[in-house]
Amino acid sequence: MTDRDAALQARIVRLIHDRRLGPGEPLPTEPQLVDLLGASRNSVREAVRALRALGIVEIRRGLGMFVGEAPLRVFTPSLSFRIRAGEGGDVGSLRDLVEVRELLEVGLIGQVAGTLSTARLAALDALVRRMGEDPEADRSFHALLYESAGNALVLQLIQLFWDVYHDVEQTLGPPEDRAAEIEANHDRIVAALRARDAAAAQAAMRRHFTDVKARISRAVPAP
């Protein structure tokens, strides 16, 4: 057969659906799958490996195989690779990535602006203060900002793109000290949110990404 491997993967996925197995629940063991699927252990293992790479199956050594949650995080290596190996050098692909982030975040902030509690606004403000020393604060800021949208998918998507960007950004040459600029941009965002001004928040977010794109344009692809 030409792609028996793909067929095996599909059969395992179907098995999960047919048995109504949810994330965290155990899958049949390797020997059981060998019997069920009528393939050798090697073939089963290779199919499971592919499913694990997609987050569909989780393996805990010594315990067994379990249904995964397929978090978008598993795409990080693939996306990073795609950006790095992208046509026209990294820069073009990275710009595309940032534009997708901008698209998502500008749209989202328009939705959540006006729905944020003062407590949440204070938490956002505290995160901005910590951005100087803690790189994670930036990530947390965007995560906390969109949490109230109630959309787990878009939340993970934004995290994914953030991770990939900061993964690839390191290959763009020596890091620039943009701490002040970044903090100012985020301050503007919080201010607009405080004013319950959706349009201003969107503008502030756009301005933030304009600076990010400028940083990319300045960077020269490594020889």
Add this chain to the structure above:
Amino acid sequence: MTDRDAALQARIVRLIHDRRLGPGEPLPTEPQLVDLLGASRNSVREAVRALRALGIVEIRRGLGMFVGEAPLRVFTPSLSFRIRAGEGGDVGSLRDLVEVRELLEVGLIGQVAGTLSTARLAALDALVRRMGEDPEADRSFHALLYESAGNALVLQLIQLFWDVYHDVEQTLGPPEDRAAEIEANHDRIVAALRARDAAAAQAAMRRHFTDVKARISRAVPAP
């Protein structure tokens, strides 16, 4: 070791980068990788299987292994699985998916509105006419619409979400005949684009997705 497999994958990816291999170029053969990485053939094969699932490696039987392009399409199984196995039944996750599509497309159509040539507008119109019989026309419509944005990533992203939606939508019960509704929505979009009215185009797109979300809400999760 705990995750020697992940380390092997990373080493293969590094090998690709170190050798400046671009999509389509050949990778070392299995035996060569066994030597280079100091792992057994099974381990190498399993690592390669994972990379293939991520689109990073492409395998052509009888020929060898090649660098892949990591198209977003490879995430279709994972995303479909995630939606189906999502918390709170399919409906909630599917709604999240559609909202992401809405976010992207409403933002994008605002960017491309006013930049479309009359030839392209005519092509879009022709696709709308074919939506009745050809399900692919819908997909092509959205692809053609955003082609001029010049962002390959977002284009593939929209295609990916479209594929996943139509994959999962089939499990939502018997298909409804919404042909007229769909055509009317797309007609409104094209009309707004013809008028070079970005705001109206965004509104029309939003209306389109409102109907899609309504279709989801009507659907009852299968018992």
Add this chain to the structure above:
DNA sequence: CTCGGGTACGACGTGGGACGTCGTTCGCGA
């Protein structure tokens, strides 16, 4: 000289077996 087919070769695909390592469980002994 040209053309065509058959063979040889090297690529990946599949199957089977053996042994190691990790976690858990259970029973024995203090």
Add this chain to the structure above:
DNA sequence: TCGCGAACGACGTCCCACGTCGTACCCGAG
């Protein structure tokens, strides 16, 4: 009763053998 170690079953790694697919080469027919 408590604790520790052996047994068990999970996945991890490795090795070898054979099958299948594509290509390239060689050689003979025309």
